[in-house]
Amino acid sequence: MKSTTILQRRTLGQFVLASALLLGGALVAVSSARAADESPDALVKRITADVLDTIKADTSIKAGDTRKIMALVDSKIMPNLDFQRMTSSAVGPAWRQATPEQQKRLQDEFKLLLVRTYAGALDQVSDQTVTVRPYRGSPDDKEALVRTEVRGRGDPVQLDYRLVRTPGDGSGWKVYNLNVLGVWLVDTYRTQFAEQINSKGIDGLIAALAARNKTDAKS
Numbered sequence: 001m002k003s004t005t006i007l008q009r010r011t012l013g014q015f016v017l018a019s020a021l022l023l024g025g026a027l028v029a030v031s032s033a034r035a036a037d038e039s040p041d042a043l044v045k046r047i048t049a050d051v052l053d054t055i056k057a058d059t060s061i062k063a064g065d066t067r068k069i070m071a072l073v074d075s076k077i078m079p080n081l082d083f084q085r086m087t088s089s090a091v092g093p094a095w096r097q098a099t100p101e102q103q104k105r106l107q108d109e110f111k112l113l114l115v116r117t118y119a120g121a122l123d124q125v126s127d128q129t130v131t132v133r134p135y136r137g138s139p140d141d142k143e144a145l146v147r148t149e150v151r152g153r154g155d156p157v158q159l160d161y162r163l164v165r166t167p168g169d170g171s172g173w174k175v176y177n178l179n180v181l182g183v184w185l186v187d188t189y190r191t192q193f194a195e196q197i198n199s200k201g202i203d204g205l206i207a208a209l210a211a212r213n214k215t216d217a218k219s
Contacts, residue, residue, distance in 0.1 A: 038172055039135055039139075040135050040137075040144035040146050040161075040163045040173045041132055041133070041134055041135035041146050043146075043163070043172070043173050044132050044146045044148060044161055044163075045132040047080070048130040048132065048148070066115065066116060066217075070112075070115055078111075080174060080175055081174055081175050081176065082164055082166065082174040082175070082176040083107060083111065084103075084107065085164065085176045086110075086176050086177065086186055087103075087106055087107045087110050088103075089176070089177070089186045089190065090110065090186050090189040090190050090193055091106055091190070091193055091197070091202075091205070092190050092193065092194055092197070094197045094201075094202055097202070098202050102202050102203070102206065105206045106202070106205070106206060106209075109206060109209035109210055109213060110189075110209065112209075112213045113209055113212060113213055113216075116213060116216040116217065128150050128151065128152035129150075129151050129152065130148050130149070130150050130151075130159075131148060131149045131151070132146065132147075132148045133146070133147045133148065133149070141165070142164065142165050143162065143163065143164050143165070144162070144163045144164075144165075144173065145160060145161070145162055145163075146160065146161045146163060147159075147160050148160070148161070157180065157181065158179075158180075158181070159178070159180055160178070160179035160180075161175050161177075161178060161179075162175070162176055162177040162178075162179075163175050163176065164176055193205055196208050
């Protein structure tokens with residue numbers, strides 16, 4: 001998988017901020033009852049209210065300490081994501097033909113790709129502030145779109161989150177896609193992954209992701 005198929009760095013910096021904001025789960029303990037009652041915009045606001053100060057203050061994260069970032073992803077980011085949905089959407093129709101083992105490999109390699117990609121650009125998180133726009137949907141909605149505006153250096157950036165209400169008592173909302181400057185993260189990777197799948201199949205995509213992650217680990 002050539003580097004030209006990865007997100008352009010100007011857009012990547014904003015995706016870094018978007019994913020970094022999800023680290024808010026590390027800072028605020030929320031009961032399952034509260035999580036279930038929390039509106040999607042309240043969830044995003046709670047996350048963004050605390051996380052920026054942590055990212056700015058944590059020099060090891062900003063320096064790209066992959067082990068520390070991965071630990072935070074596993075313990076704090078993943079609970080706020082519907083990552084299986086993210087991965088299956090990025091893989092597209094081929095996901096349904098993949099075996100459970102292939103699906104697990106795809107999730108593992110996709111997560112590592114995102115973490116290593118973001119680790120190289122976390123120094124771009126500096127003086128940003130985030131305004132969360134009120135959610136106008138119905139309390140009975142199963143999916144939601146939360147719009148925010150990121151202000152810092154340069155022009156304000158529109159940052160949108162797509163969330164899904166997860167089943168089960170106390171599960172609440174989870175993020176499954178991000179939009180920066182009109183570019184949806186999952187859709188971008190779906191286009192890239194489709195080229196690999198059409199050429200070499202699911203195993204070819206897994207191999208390409210693994211090779212990319214191995215190369216990034218050495219750089």
